Amino acid sequence: DADVTQTPRNRITKTGKRIMLECSQTKGHDRMYWYRQDPGLGLRLIYYSFDVKDINKGEISDGYSVSRQAQAKFSLSLESAIPNQTALYFCATSDRGSYNEQFFGPGTRLTVL
Amino acid sequence: AQRVTQPEKLLSVFKGAPVELKCNYSYSGSPELFWYVQYSRQRLQLLLRHISRESIKGFTADLNKGETSFHLKKPFAQEEDSAMYYCALRPGAGNNRKLIWGLGTSLAVNP
Numbered sequence: 001d002a003d004v005t006q007t008p009r010n011r012i013t014k015t016g017k018r019i020m021l022e023c024s025q026t027k028g029h030d031r032m033y034w035y036r037q038d039p040g041l042g043l044r045l046i047y048y049s050f051d052v053k054d055i056n057k058g059e060i061s062d063g064y065s066v067s068r069q070a071q072a073k074f075s076l077s078l079e080s081a082i083p084n085q086t087a088l089y090f091c092a093t094s095d096r097g098s099y100n101e102q103f104f105g106p107g108t109r110l111t112v113l
Numbered sequence: 114a115q116r117v118t119q120p121e122k123l124l125s126v127f128k129g130a131p132v133e134l135k136c137n138y139s140y141s142g143s144p145e146l147f148w149y150v151q152y153s154r155q156r157l158q159l160l161l162r163h164i165s166r167e168s169i170k171g172f173t174a175d176l177n178k179g180e181t182s183f184h185l186k187k188p189f190a191q192e193e194d195s196a197m198y199y200c201a202l203r204p205g206a207g208n209n210r211k212l213i214w215g216l217g218t219s220l221a222v223n224p
Contacts, residue, residue: 043199101162
């Protein structure tokens with residue numbers, strides 16, 4: 001079944017460590033997104049990519065970087081994790097065109113101690 | 114500025130009561146509007162979009178351009194409707210546009 005998967009699903013790390021969150025999709029979509037979800041703050045876009053050669057910053061990209069290794073893979077890195085990056089991280093994909101929905105992964109719960 | 118406002122962080126109703134989750138947007142052009150839902154321990158998923166004018170799980174939402182609103186309504190709430198609901202706006206023309214999200218409303222339907 002075509003899907004959006006994220007690894008790891010849960011991660012606890014320490015301040016200063018480098019962390020990579022991975023997203024893979026089998027939907028064949030060109031567009032991929034990384035969001036973080038915090039209580040009371042909703043979903044905030046970190047980075048997005050409309051195709052393999054296109055990477056764009058979202059509203060809260062500081063402290064994060066991404067890599068679009070292939071159409072199906074979009075990784076999010078925290079170069080030096082800090083406690084306020086503790087959050088639930090979601091990857092999403094969408095096809096081109098108007099009114100196309102975004103399909104979300106199951107989320108990665110990251111805790112930075 | 115383009116913005117989506119969901120004024121209620123939490124909405125609590127009893128089973129069988131009508132429910133309305135409010136969404137107001139700020140955008141001068143023709144918007145594309147969506148409602149997404151996140152049930153407990155499930156992925157965020159699309160509930161409905163204004164262009165479809167459909168009813169999903171008994172929910173409907175009408176775009177009111179005069180009031181710049183896209184409120185989500187259901188006449189008789191069920192316990193399984195308890196979830197987090199997000200309103201989202203895609204502004205502008207052209208293909209390279211990203212969604213603007215509201216902060217979400219947590220709906221609790223009590224027995």
